[in-house]
Amino acid sequence: MKLFEYQAKEVFAEQGITVPRGVVADSPEAARQAARDVGVPCMVKAQLLRGGRGKLGLVKRAATADEAARLTADIMASSYGVRKVLVEACAHIAQEVYLSISMEPVSAKAMVMLCPSGGVEIEELARTAPEKILKGYIALEEGVSGRMLDKLLGAAGFSAPVEAQMRTLIERLYQTFRQYDAELAEINPVFVTPEETVVAGDGKLIIDDNSMFRQPRFEKTREHYASDMEFEAAKQGIPYIQFDGDISLMCAGAGLTTAVYDLINYEGGKVANYLEFGGPHYTKAETAMRICLENRSSVILIVTFGTIARADVIAEGVIKACEKLRPDRPLVTCIRGTNEEEAHAALKAAGLECLTDTEEAVRRAVAYAKEAKSR
Amino acid sequence: MSILFDNKTPVVVQGVTGKEGSYWTRHMRDLGTNVVAGVTPGKGGGEQDGIPVYDHAAEAVERHGAQASMIFVPPRFTKNAVFEALDAGIKLIVTIADGIPLHEMAEIRTRARSNGAMVIGGNTSGVISPGVAMMGCFPYWIGRVYKEGRVGVMTRSGSLTNEVTSMVVAAGYGVSTLAGVGGDSIPGTRFAELLPLYEADPGTDAVVIIGELGGTMEEEAAELMRKGAFTKPLVAFLGGRTAPAGVRMGHAGAIATGGKGSVKDKIEALESAGALVADRPSRVGVLLRQALGAGQ
Numbered sequence: 001m002k003l004f005e006y007q008a009k010e011v012f013a014e015q016g017i018t019v020p021r022g023v024v025a026d027s028p029e030a031a032r033q034a035a036r037d038v039g040v041p042c043m044v045k046a047q048l049l050r051g052g053r054g055k056l057g058l059v060k061r062a063a064t065a066d067e068a069a070r071l072t073a074d075i076m077a078s079s080y081g082v083r084k085v086l087v088e089a090c091a092h093i094a095q096e097v098y099l100s101i102s103m104e105p106v107s108a109k110a111m112v113m114l115c116p117s118g119g120v121e122i123e124e125l126a127r128t129a130p131e132k133i134l135k136g137y138i139a140l141e142e143g144v145s146g147r148m149l150d151k152l153l154g155a156a157g158f159s160a161p162v163e164a165q166m167r168t169l170i171e172r173l174y175q176t177f178r179q180y181d182a183e184l185a186e187i188n189p190v191f192v193t194p195e196e197t198v199v200a201g202d203g204k205l206i207i208d209d210n211s212m213f214r215q216p217r218f219e220k221t222r223e224h225y226a227s228d229m230e231f232e233a234a235k236q237g238i239p240y241i242q243f244d245g246d247i248s249l250m251c252a253g254a255g256l257t258t259a260v261y262d263l264i265n266y267e268g269g270k271v272a273n274y275l276e277f278g279g280p281h282y283t284k285a286e287t288a289m290r291i292c293l294e295n296r297s298s299v300i301l302i303v304t305f306g307t308i309a310r311a312d313v314i315a316e317g318v319i320k321a322c323e324k325l326r327p328d329r330p331l332v333t334c335i336r337g338t339n340e341e342e343a344h345a346a347l348k349a350a351g352l353e354c355l356t357d358t359e360e361a362v363r364r365a366v367a368y369a370k371e372a373k374s375r
Numbered sequence: 376m377s378i379l380f381d382n383k384t385p386v387v388v389q390g391v392t393g394k395e396g397s398y399w400t401r402h403m404r405d406l407g408t409n410v411v412a413g414v415t416p417g418k419g420g421g422e423q424d425g426i427p428v429y430d431h432a433a434e435a436v437e438r439h440g441a442q443a444s445m446i447f448v449p450p451r452f453t454k455n456a457v458f459e460a461l462d463a464g465i466k467l468i469v470t471i472a473d474g475i476p477l478h479e480m481a482e483i484r485t486r487a488r489s490n491g492a493m494v495i496g497g498n499t500s501g502v503i504s505p506g507v508a509m510m511g512c513f514p515y516w517i518g519r520v521y522k523e524g525r526v527g528v529m530t531r532s533g534s535l536t537n538e539v540t541s542m543v544v545a546a547g548y549g550v551s552t553l554a555g556v557g558g559d560s561i562p563g564t565r566f567a568e569l570l571p572l573y574e575a576d577p578g579t580d581a582v583v584i585i586g587e588l589g590g591t592m593e594e595e596a597a598e599l600m601r602k603g604a605f606t607k608p609l610v611a612f613l614g615g616r617t618a619p620a621g622v623r624m625g626h627a628g629a630i631a632t633g634g635k636g637s638v639k640d641k642i643e644a645l646e647s648a649g650a651l652v653a654d655r656p657s658r659v660g661v662l663l664r665q666a667l668g669a670g671q
Binding site: 051103105106108109110122123124125126127139140141178181183208209210211213214239241251252253254255256257258259261262263265266274276304305306307308336337338358359 | 476477590
């Protein structure tokens with residue numbers, strides 16, 4: 001679960017990390033007041049979970065409180081569904097530094113990444129000039145070691161006062177990373193001011209979804225999803241991703257669903273939604289189909305190859321869902337696995353198209369979608 | 376032939392009295408696995424389908440010489456169960472739990488490595504050597520998937536494994552050992568750590584990797600080939616070739632981030648190391664035939 005910047009900064013501040021003075025506002029009027037509270041000039045930052053906000057024009061500088069209100073109105077009227085802005089005091093910036101902590105799976109250690117020349121294009125830099133990103137590793141059972149910090153910061157070329165603050169910052173960020181079961185704790189950028197103080201300019205904290213049961217402080221809300229449907233599916237425990245094509249996937253298993261997604265694209269089709277109703281959700285055919293029907297798709301493609309999730313149970317679920325929901329668009333099924341013979345007999349008896357080859361099923365679905373488009 | 380374990384390896388099942396644990400333990404035994412004991416804290420002294428049950432894994436090691444542990448406990452208790460097995464001296468552990476906290480998985484991998492042990496999983500169906508033994512939850516009733524043979528399979532997925540392995544079988548081959556390393560971002564054991572076992576196994580002629588976007592496991596396998604540490608034919612099928620960057624496709628580990636983990640990079644790495652990459656499941660069989668000849 002990714003936290004909003006304002007939430008991450010709230011956590012950072014509690015951990016003793018310096019963040020700019022800031023107030024969250026959910027309306028232009030609130031932003032005007034917030035600007036007065038933090039002082040102008042100030043920054044108005046859209047609270048959005050996607051990256052690249054600056055490039056989208058969703059992070060702006062306001063010279064006056066009125067301007068902060070106006071910018072907030074613009075940002076909230078944009079097509080990105082912004083509901084809150086963070087109004088923040090402007091920092092004076094002498095240097096921008098990239099800092100993050102994530103889990104490195106080979107060593108199974110926490111990895112500190114530090115880039116003294118900033119991190120606007122950190123992913124690009126990781127590809128083209130990886131030597132500019134300094135790395136240090138932390139064994140979870142030992143915690144941050146002075147030696148690692150000496151080596152990491154020694155290579156960064158900071159002045160003595162900045163280096164000392166960076167040490168503390170890394171220690172506190174690691175503490176946050178551990179305490180919040182983070183997948184990623186990132187500050188991009190860390191501001192170094194002309195007065196040589198260190199401030200967290202941004203804040204990103206992603207909590208591991210598998211650890212949410214012991215992180216009760218934050219809960220996923222509608223704001224964490226790009227669409228109503230994604231939120232709805234998540235509440236039902238159904239993995240779902242919204243796309244903008246016309247073929248709804250209703251498949252079982254993450255790997256198989258992803259492979260079907262690729263096959264659709266190879267065949268010139270476009271996916272409307274990724275949806276898994278396999279694994280523990282295999283009895284949820286009706287809910288899954290309802291979600292697919294809410295999409296503006298022209299065909300539903302059902303592909304499963306289950307072992308524990310029995311084919312006959314899945315087929316029965318699909319047939320019942322059809323009886324109840326009376327889908328207004330064609331269905332292509334390719335249901336295999338445990339008890340598949342029974343499944344196929346039942347599907348045929350119910351008059352459903354029943355294929356047994358994934359690639360053939362994909363081609364059929366793509367053909368239906370094309371046919372619908374040409375109508 | 377098999378890697379990791381065979382039908383003589385004494386196996387203890389942790390969580391043996393649970394619904395899932397007892398069900399799959401019966402299937403493991405039906406498939407040849409030598410289950411010598413079970414563990415459920417608080418149920419020591421009892422029996423489960425004729426298997427003695429103990430409170431602690433150490434008792435299963437002392438009394439029955441258990442060398443491998445199959446863990447059927449919920450994700451939040453997995454770390455303790457794995458540590459218990461490691462502390463008892465067990466060197467091979469398979470855990471199927473889907474949802475192990477990330478930081479705990481890091482601790483599990485660390486402790487296993489410092490003990491010279493191997494933890495396979497989580498978020499996997501486990502490991503099966505058809506006709507020999509099985510640790511996990513694989514059914515034997517799908518003959519067109521779990522057929523004995525000489526092709527090793529390593530996978531990050533469950534359902535996709537059925538799809539791809541059925542193509543291996545349709546092409547006239549069977550499986551030596553199928554090892555599910557799991558779909559999490561930190562698997563206990565990585566592809567490159569299993570490849571040397573397949574290399575050494577006289578019963579394996581080629582290996583199929585079922586991978587996907589995210590992480591660097593496929594690249595590490597390619598690196599091993601480049602270094603000459605794996606010399607048998609390798610065929611890969613990778614899911615998520617057309618997935619948009621930054622989108623997590625189902626599995627926790629299936630996301631390209633930080634400039635790493637795209638399928639494009641993986642294909643380049645594998646192909647330049649001499650592996651054959653199938654763009655769709657049905658091509659896996661064709662490429663295997665190309666690599667091995669039809670005469671197997």
